[in-house]
Amino acid sequence: MRHIPRKRFGQNFLIDQGIILEIINQIRPAREDRLIEIGPGLGALTRPLLARLDALQVIEIDRDIVTRLERDFADSKLIIHNADALKFDFAQAGEKLRIVGNLPYNISTPLLFHLAGFASYIQDMHFMLQQEVVDRMVAKPSTSEYGRLSLMLQYRYEMEQLLQVSAECFYPAPKVQSAVVSLRPRTHLLISPEHESLFADIVSAAFSQRRKTLKNTMGSYLGSCDYDCLQIDPGLRAENLSLENFSAITHYLTLRPR
Numbered sequence: 001m002r003h004i005p006r007k008r009f010g011q012n013f014l015i016d017q018g019i020i021l022e023i024i025n026q027i028r029p030a031r032e033d034r035l036i037e038i039g040p041g042l043g044a045l046t047r048p049l050l051a052r053l054d055a056l057q058v059i060e061i062d063r064d065i066v067t068r069l070e071r072d073f074a075d076s077k078l079i080i081h082n083a084d085a086l087k088f089d090f091a092q093a094g095e096k097l098r099i100v101g102n103l104p105y106n107i108s109t110p111l112l113f114h115l116a117g118f119a120s121y122i123q124d125m126h127f128m129l130q131q132e133v134v135d136r137m138v139a140k141p142s143t144s145e146y147g148r149l150s151l152m153l154q155y156r157y158e159m160e161q162l163l164q165v166s167a168e169c170f171y172p173a174p175k176v177q178s179a180v181v182s183l184r185p186r187t188h189l190l191i192s193p194e195h196e197s198l199f200a201d202i203v204s205a206a207f208s209q210r211r212k213t214l215k216n217t218m219g220s221y222l223g224s225c226d227y228d229c230l231q232i233d234p235g236l237r238a239e240n241l242s243l244e245n246f247s248a249i250t251h252y253l254t255l256r257p258r
Contacts, residue, residue, distance in 0.1 A: 099126075
């Protein structure tokens, strides 16, 4: 049965067998792994993963693809969740989750933020994403790619770009290049859970007007004496501050007398 890719679900199916093998080799699945694939599509990764696992869970929103998966993998240990990954409760799947997927580009950023809320349940993640998004995820301070997404993920995860993937490796071919990135939750967080919302607010405020200095964007949080205490130049822009700098600001504000 031929499946017509649906634009509203951002469907671009991976078809290059060489890239598929490289991704599997990077994941290195073990029989007992509790692995979840987001957006299995036509099964390009699903088949080789199942061959190496005792069981595999998949999350798929497209009912037509779910029907196809149920038919093609009827005799396998494939557990299918017909659900929206943006609303899926990953905590129900257990602990030490390994999550993989060729993520639809139109939901990749909100999905990464959704998954960040389940970091304590996750062992690692391997995703195919738009190259531009991966560049922002792993970006260093004082670069044009560095921003809110970089910080909000880097404080939770250690991340590494593994592979670059050309548009010709998909059907239909997207208009952008892709990359595979790995994410592993940090064992020690610089921000404690009770201060995460403050950290997020600070980062959001700092990058709200990217070209303006901290003195202009952080006025509701920091005054002149605060910058002196933190040893941070208020003439810098948000992109010049490291994760450690933003962590220090967060801790300072939680301790500063009100």
